[in-house]
Amino acid sequence: xxxxxxxxxxxxxxxxxxxxxxxxxxxxxxxxxxxxxxxxxxxxxxxxxxxxxxxxxxxxxxxxxxxxxxxxxxxxxxxxxxxxxxxxxxxxxxxxxxxxxxxxxxxxxxxxxxxxxxxxxxxxxxxxxxxxxxxxxxxxxxxxxxxxxxxxxxxxxxxxxxxxxxxxxxxxxx
Amino acid sequence: xxxxxxxxxxxxxxxxxxxxxxxxxxxxxxxxxxxxxxxxxxxxxxxxxxxxxxxxxxxxxxxxxxxxxxxxxxxxxxxxxxxxxxxxxxxxxxxxxxxxxxxxxxxxxxxxxxxxxxxxxxxxxxxxxxxxxxxxxxxxxxxxxxxxxxxxx
Numbered sequence: 001x002x003x004x005x006x007x008x009x010x011x012x013x014x015x016x017x018x019x020x021x022x023x024x025x026x027x028x029x030x031x032x033x034x035x036x037x038x039x040x041x042x043x044x045x046x047x048x049x050x051x052x053x054x055x056x057x058x059x060x061x062x063x064x065x066x067x068x069x070x071x072x073x074x075x076x077x078x079x080x081x082x083x084x085x086x087x088x089x090x091x092x093x094x095x096x097x098x099x100x101x102x103x104x105x106x107x108x109x110x111x112x113x114x115x116x117x118x119x120x121x122x123x124x125x126x127x128x129x130x131x132x133x134x135x136x137x138x139x140x141x142x143x144x145x146x147x148x149x150x151x152x153x154x155x156x157x158x159x160x161x162x163x164x165x166x167x168x169x170x171x172x173x174x
Numbered sequence: 175x176x177x178x179x180x181x182x183x184x185x186x187x188x189x190x191x192x193x194x195x196x197x198x199x200x201x202x203x204x205x206x207x208x209x210x211x212x213x214x215x216x217x218x219x220x221x222x223x224x225x226x227x228x229x230x231x232x233x234x235x236x237x238x239x240x241x242x243x244x245x246x247x248x249x250x251x252x253x254x255x256x257x258x259x260x261x262x263x264x265x266x267x268x269x270x271x272x273x274x275x276x277x278x279x280x281x282x283x284x285x286x287x288x289x290x291x292x293x294x295x296x297x298x299x300x301x302x303x304x305x306x307x308x309x310x311x312x313x314x315x316x317x318x319x320x321x322x323x324x325x326x327x
Contacts, residue, residue: 005247067225068222068228069223069224069225069227071224100212100213100225100254101225101228102228102232102297103231103253104254105228123252123253123254123255124212124255124256124257124258125213125254125255127253157279
């Protein structure tokens with residue numbers, strides 16, 4: 001094969017590679033049970049500064065993706081707050097991720113529903129993309145070592161949390 | 175003298191008036207065409223989702239506060255990230271979105287032109303060859319001529 005042909009073939013391969021990379025990087029794959037949960041640093045919704053899931057290592061964390069414009073998120077918020085009041089502590093917390101939302105709207109939502117668990121802001125939806133979410137709300141239960149143990153692409157309610165999530169948690173109020 | 179100064183000041187004001195009105199007031203209709211609804215993945219102008227409604231209300235609030243189009247787009251980027259802009263910015267790394275296609279086009283045109291030139295040159299050489307058909311050369315040609323001379327037809 002002549003040098004010219006080799007260059008042409010390399011050019012075509014590079015182009016195909018770029019197209020494949022573009023397609024692969026466009027759609028994020030969903031985090032599965034057993035996968036390590038993504039843990040980039042995100043700004044806190046209130047209070048300034050930033051934080052990541054790594055800050056909660058050693059605790060069970062229910063990562064809840066939500067947005068103030070999302071109707072099902074409004075329905076599940078009271079159940080999540082109740083669950084946090086029952087189980088929240090040094091061994092468990094709900095962690096809210098306000099995604100693709102306006103900061104003020106997100107803060108208004110937290111106040112309206114009296115949410116006491118920590119909230120991070122994912123304005124561009126990059127963190128939700130890392131988890132491979134397709135909408136809001138979505139919930140991921142992450143174990144103390146940072147691996148996903150359970151997930152639900154949709155809203156939770158009190159019964160669901162009691163039957164599906166609580167059995168994972170330590171017996172005593174964590 | 176005072177009247178003349180006053181007249182001059184008035185004339186200056188009138189001359190500057192078009193400049194003063196050159197920066198138009200930001201409008202939702204214009205901004206909607208330039209930004210995306212991040213959840214729907216379409217232009218905000220075409221989106222009617224609850225998130226889009228919030229985004230439109232946010233823009234209207236900033237317009238009411240007297241913010242310029244650029245300030246409003248900056249505020250949207252601060253909330254939703256760069257992907258909220260329908261067109262990449264013409265500065266920094268985003269500039270490559272405009273420059274790379276132009277450079278690629280120019281490289282393709284130059285490559286095509288070089289290819290055509292080479293092809294035409296090869297064509298011309300081929301034409302000369304056909305005018306001077308391939309045949310025996312050197313000693314062979316002399317031997318052929320000698321053989322033909324022997325046959326006086």
